[in-house]
Amino acid sequence: MLHHLANNDTICALATPPGTSAIALIRLSGPESFNITDSIFVPYKKGDTIQKAEPYTIHFGKIFDENVMLDQVLVSVFKSPHSYTGEDSVEISCHGSTFIQQKLIELLLKQGARMAEAGEYTLRAFFNGKFDLSQAEAVADLIASNSSASHNLALEQIRGGFSAKIKTLRQELVDLASLIELELDFAEEDVEFADRTRFLQLLAEISKEINQLIESFALGNVIKHGIPVAIIGKTNAGKSTLLNRILQEEKAIVSEIPGTTRDSIEDTISIEGFAFRFIDTAGLRSSTDKIENLGIERTYEKIRQSKIILYVCDITQSTPNDLEATLEDFKEHIEDENKRFILIGNKIDELVEMPHFFNKFVDLETIFVSAKRNENINLILDSLVASVKDLDLGDNTIVSNARHLGALNKVAEAINAVEIGFHDGIPTDLIAIDIRTALHYLGEITGEVTNNELLGNIFGKFCIGK
């Protein structure tokens, strides 16, 4: 939680990841940034001070803790309003030892800076009008993005496409509201300034756009967090060989690049720019068995959470009865419109002839592969990517933030109430209340309407140093 809303003291934090590296960056922002830096920094260029420095310049020198030199550093100078926060700012680029990072931050604190809280730099940028709220949130999304789709989505939101859309909708509602309020002022004269037919038409348009935004969240969420894909099947079906094949395809691509995230975010890979989250499941028992333990229960839980299920079977071992029993087991998921169930017939390399009984399941998407020989794996990848492309809303604005979705749902609800109100001939002053509610929630998305709790929730989720 943020404790320092709208303060203007001077804050500092490490802006690069903790740990040892060639370089670490420590940021200062606030009115005392230059003075604090000058109190510990001795530039090589005689007479140079950060206070007098031109903006966008770099200064080479030494950091001293009283008479003891701590490090040789580069100091970058940014002057209000031309900085990330909009305030006077300094970035100190030091050697990346944890000792130096700690000592330098201690020194800055001793000289009067305060440790920045999570998200406090971006919060200040918001207060100084550098970003609206949805743009500020997209900064956190940009930093967290791990695929080209989620990256572009965050970038588009920072650019303000989504904000502009929301602001346009809000302006239309404000125009509507002002006419309604005008009617209220002249209530005793019983005039209707606003043409009801035009009103309802406008409301329908706004409502349609709000609903499109709400619907776009399905795609937005998937882009942001990756599509959950469960690979399930009996243990000897070749499930793990298949998973390795799928991951290795990607591994080969990312291994050219150092510092990739594959080690930490296990089994999340990006295919054609979309992230897929592969969910490892424990081997399933044959359909006649009961669920016996929590391990299996957890597998079923994961299957429920996933959007795509790859059911892997060993076609050399499958019998029609087996397969039918399995499909009966997963009936609920197969029939779920929001899920895809793909049957993967593995081990085609071991077959002379295709077992004809698979033809019985014509309605089911089936892909025959050899995980061992790496055959037809690309068909699976193509099918996965097609799942996302089916969701594609073209050039429409996409909502990816759960907070925005919540607010949009409230807006839709309020507008629906307005429509019903008009239809039922409810008094104008009551309708005005619902319009104000819709305006309030639209305003919360971009930050035109805000409160400390809301800001605390949003910026508290940022990393320190941003």
Added chain:
Amino acid sequence: MLHHLANNDTICALATPPGTSAIALIRLSGPESFNITDSIFVPYKKGDTIQKAEPYTIHFGKIFDENVMLDQVLVSVFKSPHSYTGEDSVEISCHGSTFIQQKLIELLLKQGARMAEAGEYTLRAFFNGKFDLSQAEAVADLIASNSSASHNLALEQIRGGFSAKIKTLRQELVDLASLIELELDFAEEDVEFADRTRFLQLLAEISKEINQLIESFALGNVIKHGIPVAIIGKTNAGKSTLLNRILQEEKAIVSEIPGTTRDSIEDTISIEGFAFRFIDTAGLRSSTDKIENLGIERTYEKIRQSKIILYVCDITQSTPNDLEATLEDFKEHIEDENKRFILIGNKIDELVEMPHFFNKFVDLETIFVSAKRNENINLILDSLVASVKDLDLGDNTIVSNARHLGALNKVAEAINAVEIGFHDGIPTDLIAIDIRTALHYLGEITGEVTNNELLGNIFGKFCIGK
């Protein structure tokens, strides 16, 4: 291993730790740094280019991959020779998502940059005369340092104190050698240009200084890697409570600072600026038992490796016989001049009267504490710090690098051979060979004498991006 010695193509690498953060820094160095940056960077200030930019300036703009915007970045410009490497250099400060880091590096590679190898920036700084070899090595030490003592040692070495010392010694030897070589040129005339008494005196002085440097390694090594301290004792002696007490003292200090290393470097703490490496040992069986398994064997191995042994005993349970048997077991270590064996009498809180039999071991350093009540723990810490201070060589130059120690040993050996040679009246041309050997190894320390294998060994240990 370095494959690109003395190349002057343009290299790039991530200079900040891998992972997600507010900011990441990607560095370019080499003749094409400005052109490569200009090919992907569109500054906000119209007409601005990195090629035309003033040195030490910062440029705000966007990175494009063909027509697709990747990120908003800051580009810092450094012009040869005023950069870390001495070459034209650029630092691109981007948002710290792993996706952006990867894509930006891919883009730079596509535009003709090459991925930098470990240590390649500092290697280039060495080739461009920014550092000598021992200073370059100290850059890696600086980044790795985790206590104020190791930090200051690295900083002193970067400043060139050690290099100056070595160069002075080498110059004295060069002067000596040139007189010897002169004698060789006039060999048939059988003159002695060099006064033998003065020679031997000079050799003795050099020899003394070399030996002082060699001896300083004991302290240098301890400062750099921390003093290994084994805490041993029977399992109910309060060993782990004591360890927690010692570590918690430090925990309280470091917890004020974010991004500390305590999580990763378990049990290494800094007391009064010196690092101590606490070695966790399995509980020891009573002295009459035989070593029964590998676990216990490993404990004894760790005891052998440590410089300080804290033997913790529960004084409420100790008997004179017990204690005597234990001390007999550890006789080898107690009598080792290079080790300290400290007896920790724990649980004084549970005693009414001090057991008088402890007086028998007057020669042994004994500290009575209550780990439970946190009493007298500071006496242990004081004693640990005193161990380092005893080693203190004052203002003398301290060697902390094993490679330097190796070279100095070779120098000492060669000088010893010269002294013996003079003493035994060995022909001057043979003595000259030993002098040249001493000169060679002194030159290897600072890099006046070098070869690719040596450089590969040194810089291959650096982190990528430095």
